[in-house]
Amino acid sequence: MHCTEAGKTLIKFNHCKKSIYGFRVPPCCPLCQQEVGSAKLEEAPVSISNPFTDGHQEKCSFLLRPTQGTFLREYDGKSDLHVGITNTNGVVYNYNQRGVQRDEAGWEQSLSVPLVQPNMFGLMNQWDKYLEDFSATGAWLPHRYDEDHHNCYSYTLMFINCILTTEGKPQLDKNEFTEKYVIPRTRLASKYITLHRAIEEHGFYAIDHPDQETSPP
Ligand SMILES: [Zn+2]
The missing domain is CATH 3.90.1720 (endopeptidase fold (from Nostoc punctiforme))
Known part of the structure; x- marks a missing residue:
């Protein structure tokens, strides 16, 4: 058994008119390098729970x-x-x-x-x-x-x-x-896996237009 890791919670926050996913909220936006503020409620980070269990x-x-x-x-x-x-x-x-x-x-x-x-x-x-x-x-x-x-x-x-x-x-x-x-x-698992692999590889994952999102992953 080489990997028993059950996955982690992912975080989604909005910046640069995109939804940005990561393992944590970084101090600076990975796209524009500006500080990630928590000024607006709608920009507050949301956690994406890990669908896997032991x-x-x-x-x-x-x-x-x-x-x-x-x-x-x-x-x-x-x-x-x-x-x-x-x-x-x-x-x-x-x-x-x-x-x-x-x-x-x-x-x-x-x-x-x-x-x-x-x-x-x-x-x-x-x-x-x-x-x-x-x-x-x-x-x-x-x-x-x-x-x-x-x-x-x-x-x-x-x-x-x-x-x-x-x-x-x-x-x-x-x-x-x-x-x-x-x-x-x-x-649900496929969405999470896509995000998880992209974040492991690049440190974050960004997608367009968070405003029109109707079905959060
Ligand atoms: Zn930004």
């Missing part, structure tokens, strides 16, 4: 990470993703060609979606048993694995659907699952 610290959650490498270093927006579900101790259950894996490490830089509301004690109490029983079924034996049709997504989606059924809620199909659980997180 998956082993998340209970009863759906996790995503690149199959190879990490988001911050290797992910290019098209890389294969691997997904899993945590138990109440941060052990990540995930399915691959070797069957169901119970990982206690390797998910330190993940995108996470909580699956249980904090007040659902009944479900939380049963969670580890549900996950273990579900994983022990024959559906998840190694020889059943198929890269396109019976994979890590199939495993997590079927488990989430079992939970939804238990709660008396309608099931999700594959497209709804992707739209609800996967795309919003990977979109």
Whole structure:
């Protein structure tokens, strides 16, 4: 494991009619070299939170990470993703060609979606048993694995659907699952990764017309 860094908070401030992103607010604007004042409220810096979390610290959650490498270093927006579900101790259950894996490490830089509301004690109490029983079924034996049709997504989606059924809620199909659980997180991650890499390389990242911004990253 060469990189377990989970990323940092980024700062955005306005100067020279641009939005400028960095790891901190510099004393001088990197474009015009003038002092960065805090005279106007609309110029006050805003922090952009880091979308990644240590998956082993998340209970009863759906996790995503690149199959190879990490988001911050290797992910290019098209890389294969691997997904899993945590138990109440941060052990990540995930399915691959070797069957169901119970990982206690390797998910330190993940995108996470909580699956249980904090007040659902009944479900939380049963969670580890549900996950273990579900994983022990024959559906998840190694020889059943198929890269396109019976994979890590199939495993997590079927488990989430079992939970939804238990709660008396309608099931999700594959497209709804992707739209609800996967795309919003990977979109957020891609924006953050672009900013993070540019700032690592150049020290800052500037984009035009902050005034007309309607969707902050
Ligand atoms: Zn400036």
